[in-house]
Amino acid sequence: MLAFIIRRIGQALLVLLAVGFVSFAMFKFMGDPLENLLGQEATLADRAELEERLGLNDPIPVQYMQYLARAMDGNFGVSYRVGLPVGEVILSRLPATLELAALSGFLAIFFGIIFGIYTAIRRDGFIAQTIMTTSLIGVSLPTFLIGVFLIWAFAVNLGWLPSFGRGQTASVFGVELAILTWSGFKSMILPAVTLGLYQMTLIMRLVRSEMLEVLRSDYIRFARARGLGDRAIHFGHALKNTLVPVITITGLQLGSIIAFAIITETVFQWPGVGLLFINAVNFVDIPVMSAYLLLVGAIFVTINLIVDLLYFVIDPRLQADRAGGGGH
Amino acid sequence: MSTLPVLSISDLIVEFPTRRGVLRPVDRVGFDIARGEILGVVGESGAGKSMCGSAIVGLIDRPGRITGGEIRLSGERIDTLSQEKMRRIRGKRIGMVFQDPLTSLNPLMRVGDQIVETIRTHLPVSEHEARRRAVAALEEVGIPAASTRIDSYPHQFSGGMRQRVVIALALAAEPELIIADEPTTALDVSVQAQIMALLKRLCRDRGTAVMLITHDMGVIAESTDRVAVLYAGRLAEIGPTRDVLSSPRHPYTIGLMASTPSPTGGADRLSQIPGAMPNLRAIPPGCAFNPRCTKAFGPCTSELPVLKPVGRNEVACWLFDDALTGNPNKAEENA
Amino acid sequence: MADTQPKGAAPRPVFSGAVSPKSRLQRWADSDIWYSFKRSPVTIVATTVFFMLIAGALLAPLLSPYTPFDPGSLNLMNGFTEPMAANAFTGDYFLLGTDDQGRDVLSTILFGLRISLFVGITAVLFAMTLGITLGLIAGYIGGWLDGLIMRIADIQLTFPSIMVAMLLYGIGKGLIPPALRDEMAIWVLIVSIGLSEWVQFARTVRGATLVEREKEYVQAAHLIGLSKWSIMLRHILPNVAGPILVIATISLALAIIAEATLSFLGVGAPKTQPSLGTLINVGRQFILSGEWWILLFPSLTLLALALSVNLLGDWLRDVLNPKLR
Numbered sequence: 004m005l006a007f008i009i010r011r012i013g014q015a016l017l018v019l020l021a022v023g024f025v026s027f028a029m030f031k032f033m034g035d036p037l038e039n040l041l042g043q044e045a046t047l048a049d050r051a052e053l054e055e056r057l058g059l060n061d062p063i064p065v066q067y068m069q070y071l072a073r074a075m076d077g078n079f080g081v082s083y084r085v086g087l088p089v090g091e092v093i094l095s096r097l098p099a100t101l102e103l104a105a106l107s108g109f110l111a112i113f114f115g116i117i118f119g120i121y122t123a124i125r126r127d128g129f130i131a132q133t134i135m136t137t138s139l140i141g142v143s144l145p146t147f148l149i150g151v152f153l154i155w156a157f158a159v160n161l162g163w164l165p166s167f168g169r170g171q172t173a174s175v176f177g178v179e180l181a182i183l184t185w186s187g188f189k190s191m192i193l194p195a196v197t198l199g200l201y202q203m204t205l206i207m208r209l210v211r212s213e214m215l216e217v218l219r220s221d222y223i224r225f226a227r228a229r230g231l232g233d234r235a236i237h238f239g240h241a242l243k244n245t246l247v248p249v250i251t252i253t254g255l256q257l258g259s260i261i262a263f264a265i266i267t268e269t270v271f272q273w274p275g276v277g278l279l280f281i282n283a284v285n286f287v288d289i290p291v292m293s294a295y296l297l298l299v300g301a302i303f304v305t306i307n308l309i310v311d312l313l314y315f316v317i318d319p320r321l322q323a324d325r326a327g328g329g330g331h
Numbered sequence: 332m333s334t335l336p337v338l339s340i341s342d343l344i345v346e347f348p349t350r351r352g353v354l355r356p357v358d359r360v361g362f363d364i365a366r367g368e369i370l371g372v373v374g375e376s377g378a379g380k381s382m383c384g385s386a387i388v389g390l391i392d393r394p395g396r397i398t399g400g401e402i403r404l405s406g407e408r409i410d411t412l413s414q415e416k417m418r419r420i421r422g423k424r425i426g427m428v429f430q431d432p433l434t435s436l437n438p439l440m441r442v443g444d445q446i447v448e449t450i451r452t453h454l455p456v457s458e459h460e461a462r463r464r465a466v467a468a469l470e471e472v473g474i475p476a477a478s479t480r481i482d483s484y485p486h487q488f489s490g491g492m493r494q495r496v497v498i499a500l501a502l503a504a505e506p507e508l509i510i511a512d513e514p515t516t517a518l519d520v521s522v523q524a525q526i527m528a529l530l531k532r533l534c535r536d537r538g539t540a541v542m543l544i545t546h547d548m549g550v551i552a553e554s555t556d557r558v559a560v561l562y563a564g565r566l567a568e569i570g571p572t573r574d575v576l577s578s579p580r581h582p583y584t585i586g587l588m589a590s591t592p593s594p595t596g597g598a599d600r601l602s603q604i605p606g607a608m609p610n611l612r613a614i615p616p617g618c619a620f621n622p623r624c625t626k627a628f629g630p631c632t633s634e635l636p637v638l639k640p641v642g643r644n645e646v647a648c649w650l651f652d653d654a655l656t657g658n659p660n661k662a663e664e665n666a
Numbered sequence: 667m668a669d670t671q672p673k674g675a676a677p678r679p680v681f682s683g684a685v686s687p688k689s690r691l692q693r694w695a696d697s698d699i700w701y702s703f704k705r706s707p708v709t710i711v712a713t714t715v716f717f718m719l720i721a722g723a724l725l726a727p728l729l730s731p732y733t734p735f736d737p738g739s740l741n742l743m744n745g746f747t748e749p750m751a752a753n754a755f756t757g758d759y760f761l762l763g764t765d766d767q768g769r770d771v772l773s774t775i776l777f778g779l780r781i782s783l784f785v786g787i788t789a790v791l792f793a794m795t796l797g798i799t800l801g802l803i804a805g806y807i808g809g810w811l812d813g814l815i816m817r818i819a820d821i822q823l824t825f826p827s828i829m830v831a832m833l834l835y836g837i838g839k840g841l842i843p844p845a846l847r848d849e850m851a852i853w854v855l856i857v858s859i860g861l862s863e864w865v866q867f868a869r870t871v872r873g874a875t876l877v878e879r880e881k882e883y884v885q886a887a888h889l890i891g892l893s894k895w896s897i898m899l900r901h902i903l904p905n906v907a908g909p910i911l912v913i914a915t916i917s918l919a920l921a922i923i924a925e926a927t928l929s930f931l932g933v934g935a936p937k938t939q940p941s942l943g944t945l946i947n948v949g950r951q952f953i954l955s956g957e958w959w960i961l962l963f964p965s966l967t968l969l970a971l972a973l974s975v976n977l978l979g980d981w982l983r984d985v986l987n988p989k990l991r
Contacts, residue, residue: 018820018821018824021817021821022821029837029840033837033840033841139973139976139977139980140969140973142976143919143923143969143972143976144972145923145926145927145930145968145972146927147926147927147930147931147943147946148946148965148968148969151946151950151953151961151965152965154953155953155958155961166954220434221429221431221434221435222434222435222436222437222438224390224429225427225429225435225436225497225500226437227390227418227421228388228390228421228422228426228427228429229421229422229426229427229449229452229500229501229503230418230419230420230421230422230423230449230452230453230504231418231422231448231449231452232418235448235452239448240437243440244437244438244439247439255824258824258825258826259826259829262825262826262828262829263826263828265829265832265931266828266927266930266931280832281832281931281932281933283836284832284833284835284836284839284933285932285933287836287839287840289840292833292837296833299825299829300824300825303824303825307824317439318439
C-alpha cells in the first residue's frame with residue numbers, strides 16, 4: 004500500500020517536471036528571458052546585472068533547475084502587460100477563480116449525481132427521457148453560448164442578476180471572497196451555473212451509464228433474487244458500486260473546471276486567473292502564460308493524485324491486491 | 332402437511348419481442364417438484380433452462396415476459412402476483428444460487444451485511460438477532476471461524492467458500508424451493524463435489540425442493556431424483572433420473588447420453604449429435620429437433636409432438652405415437 | 667465515409683473489382699448501418715442538417731445575397747436593420763437583418779460557417795494524420811519510441827484539449843512576427859486545435875496495431891517481404907477505419923466548438939475573417955441594446971452545426987463500435 008502511494012506520488016512529480024519543462028521552455032526560448040524577468044522598462048544596467056546573476060549561459064538543465072527553484076519561491080518574472088510581478092498578480096486573482104470553481108464543482112457533482120441516478124432508475128420514464136435529450140443539447144452547447152444565453156435571460160430580460168463582475172467581496176484571513184456578500188453571491192450565480200452546467204451533464208451521463216451497467220451485474224440480479232426492495236438495491240448496492248468509477252472521472256472533470264473557467268470568466272468579466280490568462284494570450288505575455296501553465300499543471304496533478312488515493316480508500320479490493328502482490 | 336407439489340408449472344411460455352419477430356425461449360414447458368425432491372434441468376446453452384428459472388422468480392429481463400401457462404408455489408399461483416408480492420416471495424420462499432460466486436456477491440459489501448440485509452428483509456428480527464443467525468448460517472455451510480469471517484469482503488474468500496456464502500444467503504430465510512442455476516460450473520473440479528454435497532444435505536435436512544439447472548450430466552446422475560431435458564425451449568423428455576439415464580427415449584436425449592462420458596459405461600467412443608441447436612429465430616416447424624434427428628419421419632417436420640408417457644418417462648416425440656408408427660419402436664421399448 | 671480514407675481505399679482494386687457495383691449497392695442496402703440509419707429519424711435529420719450546412723458553406727459566394735467583406739458595397743445607413751423588414755432609410759431588405767456596419771447577417775453567417783468548417787475539418791484531418799502516424803509507430807515499432815509517445819499522450823490527456831489549444835495558440839502567436847499574426851491566425855488556430863486532439867487517434871490506432879501485429883496475415887505479409895510502412899498502411903490501417911471514423915466525427919464536434927470558443931474569446935479567427943465564434947462575440951455587444959438578431963442567428967447556426975455533428979458521432983459510435991465509449 005505504501006509502495007503504491009509512493010509510486011503514485013513519484014509519477015505525479017514526473018508529470019509536473021514535464022509540465023514545468025514546457026513552461027520553462029516557453030520562458031526561455033520565446034521572447035527575451037531577461038525582459039520576461041525584469042519587464043520592458045528595465046535599464047541596460049539592470050539587464051547586464053541580471054544576466055550575470057542568472058547565469059544565462061549555464062547548461063540548459065542547470066537553468067531549468069534554477070527556473071524551478073525560482074518558481075518555488077513564487078518568482079515567475081514580471082508581466083509585460085501590467086508590469087507587476089507575475090506571482091503577485093496570480094495570487095491576487097486566484098481566490099476569485101477558486102471560489103467560482105468550487106461552487107460550480109459542487110453544483111455539477113450534486114445535481115449530476117442526482118439526475119444520473121434518477122435517469123438510470125427511471126430509464127424509460129418521460130422525465131428521464133426528457134432530461135437525457137436535453138443533456139445532449141447541453142453537451143453540444145459551447146460553454147460561452149450558455150453564458151451568453153444566461154446573461155440574456157436573467158440579466159437583460161429579467162434583470163434579476165448582474166451580468167458581469169464580481170460584486171463586493173469580504174475578507175477572511177486576508178483572502179477576498181465574493182461568496183460571503185449578497186452582491187458577490189448574486190454575481191457568482193450565473194458564472195457558476197455556466198461553468199457547472201457542462202460538467203453536470205457529463206457527470207450525469209457518466210453516473211447514468213455506470214449505474215445501468217451495475218444494475219445489469221450479477222450481484223444485483225442476486226440481490227433481487229434475495230427479495231431485496233428497489234430502495235435497498237438502488238441505494239444500498241448499486242450506488243456505491245457506481246460511484247467508484249465515477250469518482251475517477253469526476254475528479255478529472257473538476258480539473259477541467261479550472262480550464263473552462265477561462266471561458267466563463269471572459270464571458271462574465273470575472274476577475275480570476277482565467278481572464279488573466281486569456282489576456283496574456285492576446286498580448287503574448289509570456290511570463291504570465293508560463294506561470295499559468297505551471298500553476299494549472301500543479302492543480303491538475305494534485306487533483307489526479309487525490310482522486311487515485313481516494314479510489315484506493317473506497318474499494319476494499321484494491322487494498323487487498325496491493326497489500327498482497329503490488330502491481331495489478 | 333399438504334401433498335401439493337412445492338413447485339408446479341404448466342404450459343409456461345416466455346416471449347421476447349425483438350425487431351425481427353417474437354422469440355420464445357421457453358415454449359409450453361411444464362413440470363412439478365415435490366417437497367424434498369431435486370429436479371435436474373438439462374439442455375444446451377440457449378435451451379431455455381435459465382430462462383425457466385428466471386420466469387419462476389419473476390426476474391425475466393425486459394422486454395421478455397410470461398405470455399402463457401401458470402406457475403404455482405405450494406398450490407398458490409405466483410406468475411400473476413404484483414411486483415411487490417413477488418419480491419416478498421423471492422429470498423423468502425424461493426432461494427436462488429447463481430453460477431458464478433465471484434460475481435454473485437456485492438464486492439464492496441461485507442458478506443455478513445449481505446446476509447443480515449437478506450434476513451431482515453424477510454423476517455421481523457433485530458439487527459443483533461439477524462447477525463446471530465447470519466453467523467449460524469455461515470457455520471452451517473461450513474465456513475470456519477464464521478463469527479470473524481462474517482466481517483470479510485467477498486474477495487477475501489476462495490471461489491468455493493464464496494459459493495458456500497451464496498448458499499447460506501439463499502437458505503437464510505428457510506425457503507421452500509431453491510433454484511440453483513449451474514451452481515458448480517464456475518468452480519474448481521475438486522470443489523464441485525463438496526458444494527453439491529452441501530447443497531444436497533441442507534435441502535434434504537429441511538425438505539427444501541430444488542430445481543437444479545445444469546448441463547453437467549455427471550451432476551445430474553449423482554444428485555437429482557428426476558430430470559427434465561429441454562431442447563430449444565421445449566421439454567423433450569422428463570422422468571426419474573435413473574430411467575432417463577439408463578433408457579432415454581427421445582432421440583435427442585439418446586444423443587445427449589451418447590455424447591456424455593459415463594463413469595460406469597464401457598469404453599465406447601463418444602458420439603456427437605450432428606448439427607447444432609437451432610437459433611431461437613429459426614426454429615423449424617414441427618419437432619424442433621427434426622433437422623438433426625436420424626429417425627425423423629412424416630409428422631416430425633410439420634406437427635409439434637406433445638408429452639406422452641413412455642415407460643416411467645414422459646417423452647415429446649412422434650416415434651412413440653401408437654397411431655402413427657409401426658411396431659419397430661414399440662418392440663424396442665418392450666424389449 | 668469513403669472520402670475520409672482515400673489512401674486506404676485505393677490499393678485494393680484486386681478484391682473490390684470482383685464485386686459488381688450493383689451488388690455492392692445491394693450489400694449496402696442490406697447492411698446494419700443502413701438499417702439503423704433508416705430506423706433513426708434523429709440521425710436522418712442530423713445528417714440532413716449537417717450536409718445542408720456544408721452545402722451552405724461551400725456555396726457561400728453563390729448563396730450570399732450580399733458581399734459582407736467588401737467595404738465598397740457596405741452602406742452604414744443599413745446598420746441595425748431588423749430581420750425580414752426593409753431598412754427605413756435605404757429600403758434594402760435583409761432576411762436576417764444587418765449588424766452595426768450594415769453587413770447582411772445571413773451573408774456573414776454563410777462566410778463564417780465556411781471558416782468554422784474549414785478550421786474544424788482541417789484541424790481534425792491534421793490531428794488524424796498525426797495521431798494515426800504516431801499510433802502506428804508506437805504500436806508497430808514499439809520500444810522507447812512507444813514509451814515516449816504514449817507518455818506525452820498521457821500528460822497531454824491530463825489537460826482539457828481546449829486549454830491545450832489556447833496555450834498552443836498563445837505559443838504560436840508568440841513565435842510569429844507581429845506583422846504576420848492576422849494573416850497566419852487561421853493556420854495557427856488549425857495547428858493548435860489539431861495538436862490538442864491527436865491523442866485519441868493515436869491511442870486507438872496503437873491499441874488496434876498491437877492486436878493486428880500478432881495476426882497471421884501480418885506475419886505473412888512480413889514474410890513475403892513487404893516493408894513495415896506498406897504493412898501498416900495497407901493491412902493494419904483498414905482494420906481500424908471504423909473506430910477512426912467515429913473518433914474523427916466526435917473530434918470534429920469538439921474542434922468546431924474549440925474554434926468557436928477561441929474565436930469568441932478573441933484568440934482565434936481575426937476580425938477580417940470572422941468565424942461563427944467571432945460573429946457571436948460581435949453580436950454579444952448588442953445584447954443590452956436590443957439588436958438580438960446579430961447574436962441569435964450565428965448562435966443558432968453554431969448550435970445546429972455542433973449538435974448535428976454530435977448526434978452523427980453518437981449514432982456512428984453505436985453502430986460501428988458499441989464498445990467505444
